[in-house]
Amino acid sequence: MISDYFSFALKNLKYRGLRSWLTMLGIFIGIAAVVSLISLGTGLQTAVTGQFSTLSVDTLTINNQGTGFGPPGSTSVVKLNNHDLKLVESNSGVKLAISRLIRIVSVEFNGVREFKYIGSVPENSEERKFVYDSLGVNVQEGRLLENGDYGKIVVGNDFTDENVFEKEIRVGTKLKINGKDYEVIGILEKGSSFTINSVVFMLDGDMKNLLDIGDEIDMIVAQVENKNDVEKVAKSLEEDFLKDRNLKVGEEDFAVQTPLQAISGVNNVLNIINLIVGGIAAISLLVGGIGIMNSMYTSVLERTGEIGIMKAVGAKNGDVLIIFLIESGLLGLVGGIIGAILGLGMAFGVASIAGAALGGIDLGVKISYPLLFGAISFSFFIGILSGVLPAMQAAKLNVVDALRS
């Protein structure tokens, strides 16, 4: 019986052709938005938090920052220096303070020139171990930089991509950095962060010589004594800096950042995007549902005579109700299936475009079957819900009146 009612409903939807497709438009858009948003959202969240997962929870970073007075560029940036490093070290909550340099250099190999990040690695073996650990780096080939490895570098996994320098880079390969030759002694494993994947590591001293950096520091990384005190230490460091530089609150020309702050900042942005797209999806589904309801009411009016015939030849009120509910449910179901396919297509499309723009990082969009199943059943449910009132109207029609129309 029910299978017959399905075939009735399908025939009716086919009969109405274009009108059925137009009715489903709202559902397409809504479900496509939900599916692409969620598929992309989790991928994006993983990718973004991945960038930060290389920072440990017990680590603070101190950067210099524009003061914010006057138009951008008019304020001079105060560089961090050894004095600041000592200031950080002297804070009682800090266990270890390390200076790091992060610059952009030209890397030349096989006649191809590329601009890459270069990061310094401390000379001191204890500090070096901390940097390696907190960044979570490991070699895929060769070894990491050790004491006295001057003239040597370790490179990120992206360097192995033949498309970059049109020739494979291996351990032993020599790269020209800002005109000087350096030997690659290690290649890092592929990580979740695209900065790590395309970085060049060099010992601190080597880097200072190469780039002619005197008493200058780009970033101070501080490990705290007790990881539960991260926020407290961050606060006290801010106070130390303000006092040392004779600044008032609000005039900071530096920034003390905890890893949590960094992640939560990004997550906030992601949440806002989710909220906006989710809102659009909800409105679209609501409009889609109303569209189905409207279409079903029209259908009941148009088919009043048919309803009369069905009742005359023995259809109970319940039969008529079910026939119309199945029809509206099918509108939701088909709309949901097509919307889900569109949504997945959109997610993969956006991921590949964004991935390419972010330097080959994988946004990790996966086909989530629970999500697809959930979205499709939800739209089926919307279809049925929108059909309840029209179907009840159809079921309650009086046979004689219906036959007369």
Place this chain on the structure above:
Amino acid sequence: MSNVIELKNVAKYYEMGEEIVKALDKINIKIKKGDFVAIMGPSGSGKSTGMNLIGSLDYSTKGEIYLEGENIEDLTESELAQIRGKKIGFIFQSFNLIPTLTALENVMLPMTFQGVEKEERVEKAKKLLKLVELEDRINHYPNQLSGGQQQRVAIARSLANDPEIILADEPTGNLDTKTGEIVIEFLEKLNKENKTIIIITHDPDLAKNHANIIYWLKDGTIEKVTQKIKNSWKVINS
């Protein structure tokens, strides 16, 4: 012999605003198994209302209607639909086929609502379409069939659940004389197989040529009842 349909002092009133319109009043009809009955009357005589009541499509305002001995007032709308689907086959003036279903599916429809298995339904519907000589049109949609063919599909549909009674409302009204006759011949053939046939018509010749009992309706009441006995019509009740 027992009555398949009996109307006892039945009336049907409609409210039109403040006014009450008496569409039918004091109607007594007894239809026996195997009868070929015509309900005759000009337009406005209450024929259609009568057909709705005889066909258990509607409840009366007053009086009692018995379908094979059962008072239909005691049944809910859905129960009545089930019984009606099983016991009465309908043929309408405008054929009333469902446009989205093929001839075969239209004939299967009444069986679907009785929960008959699909295989049985298909087989039966094919047999019935063969009976009305449309075996080569089973997959045609109503709009691909002529009026006469559509009415024959409707006859096949009316027979789907082997009903005792075939109720035909102006079955030839939308057909030319020739195709109309073919349709009536089918009804006569069914009557010979002991089916009870009731036709509602405004055409006295049609009634006189085929029926054996005629109820003459006028202004909502039965003016007279005539019966054909040995090829002559006698008034049996007035």
